[in-house]
Amino acid sequence: MTVVGSSPGTERGLGGGQPANLGDILERVLDKGLVIAGDIRVNLLDIELLTIKLRLVIASLETAKQVGIDWWESDPWLNAQAADRASDRKELEEENRQLRSRIEALEAGEPEGDQR
Amino acid sequence: VTSDNCVWVYAVADDIDPAGLIGIGGAAVRRVAEAGLAAVVSSVPSGQFGEAALRRNLEDMSWLEQTARAHHAVIEAVAKERTAVPMRLATVYTSDDGVAEMLRDRAADLRQALAKITARGEWGVKIYLAKDQAPDRQPEKAQDEKPGAAYLKRRKAELNARQDARQQALTSAEAIYHELSRLADAARTYPPQSPEIAGSPTSMVLNAAYLVPDDRADDFAAAVTGLAAKHPSVQLSLTGPWPPYSFVSQGNHDESGT
Numbered sequence: 001m002t003v004v005g006s007s008p009g010t011e012r013g014l015g016g017g018q019p020a021n022l023g024d025i026l027e028r029v030l031d032k033g034l035v036i037a038g039d040i041r042v043n044l045l046d047i048e049l050l051t052i053k054l055r056l057v058i059a060s061l062e063t064a065k066q067v068g069i070d071w072w073e074s075d076p077w078l079n080a081q082a083a084d085r086a087s088d089r090k091e092l093e094e095e096n097r098q099l100r101s102r103i104e105a106l107e108a109g110e111p112e113g114d115q116r
Numbered sequence: 117v118t119s120d121n122c123v124w125v126y127a128v129a130d131d132i133d134p135a136g137l138i139g140i141g142g143a144a145v146r147r148v149a150e151a152g153l154a155a156v157v158s159s160v161p162s163g164q165f166g167e168a169a170l171r172r173n174l175e176d177m178s179w180l181e182q183t184a185r186a187h188h189a190v191i192e193a194v195a196k197e198r199t200a201v202p203m204r205l206a207t208v209y210t211s212d213d214g215v216a217e218m219l220r221d222r223a224a225d226l227r228q229a230l231a232k233i234t235a236r237g238e239w240g241v242k243i244y245l246a247k248d249q250a251p252d253r254q255p256e257k258a259q260d261e262k263p264g265a266a267y268l269k270r271r272k273a274e275l276n277a278r279q280d281a282r283q284q285a286l287t288s289a290e291a292i293y294h295e296l297s298r299l300a301d302a303a304r305t306y307p308p309q310s311p312e313i314a315g316s317p318t319s320m321v322l323n324a325a326y327l328v329p330d331d332r333a334d335d336f337a338a339a340v341t342g343l344a345a346k347h348p349s350v351q352l353s354l355t356g357p358w359p360p361y362s363f364v365s366q367g368n369h370d371e372s373g374t
């Protein structure tokens with residue numbers, strides 16, 4: 001549809017002065033680049049674990065709040081339901097009652113009939 | 117270099133003068149030349165970059181961010197001047213002699229890597245779902261419909277719509293990946309980034325890197341724009357040119373299976 005820059009932006013031309021996305025940098029400098037064992041050994045597993053840890057840290061720092069709000073507000077069911085919750089309540093209770101009796105009937109081994 | 121310092125390697129080029137660049141911890145960047153190659157290095161204090169300290173520091177996220185950005189900044193500056201093989205973060209030697217020895221020992225590999233990336237740049241293409249797939253308002257529920265049943269029905273329709281949108285996006289992403297691969301010398305994928313890291317409102321479905329000849333970079337960018345227009349189920353982001361981090365690994369055989 002559209003070409004978007006990820007934010008913080010790294011649109012074409014990284015040299016443009018905008019800092020590149022940390023995730024983009026880390027996945028490259030940690031996972032890639034030529035691997036030659038130097039005199040100081042840091043084993044690969046440490047770095048892989050670190051990547052996972054980093055994801056968790058970034059997640060908790062930057063957007064835990066956002067995620068917490070978003071899922072609630074963007075769930076159309078939860079939102080719309082809030083509005084007419086009261087009027088639906090009686091109906092729900094009635095339906096619950098009917099369903100319960102229907103389950104009881106089924107569990108008692110009666111052939112399933114039309115309960116409506 | 118005294119024994120209090122270690123030597124951090126950023127990149128290797130055939131020849132370069134990195135004087136004037138500032139590296140990790142504000143240290144001056146210099147070169148170690150050997151075997152017709154030049155390693156771009158700077159001195160770093162052993163207290164932070166010795167084995168035990170390095171391991172500990174790598175787990176400190178703010179230390180890691182600073183170091184990764186400094187490492188990347190030097191590589192990027194070098195790559196603007198000269199074809200250079202970027203080294204993975206934390207390639208550290210105890211002395212310049214160790215670096216020189218590495219250049220001698222790995223000269224053939226390094227030259228091969230340089231040849232592969234000469235006049236080429238790395239471009240990142242991320243593909244996201246076009247928008248949050250939550251449907252707008254739920255349809256009015258039918259008069260005789262029970263609220264519980266209506267809920268389940270809506271929920272199912274919503275889940276189906278999400279699934280369809282995701283499936284459509286994955287199909288588009290695959291087509292785009294292959295289309296762009298035809299313009300590139302090489303392509304590889306990273307795991308999609310989580311929204312927290314990508315800073316995106318929608319899910320990332322593909323995170324790819326391409327090695328593109330410089331004289332085809334404009335065509336590549338145009339192709340990204342064209343494909344974006346052709347595939348409404350997804351959004352694309354193009355980043356680059358990056359130093360070709362993703363295309364210098366010796367261990368590339370490990371990746372061919374994925």
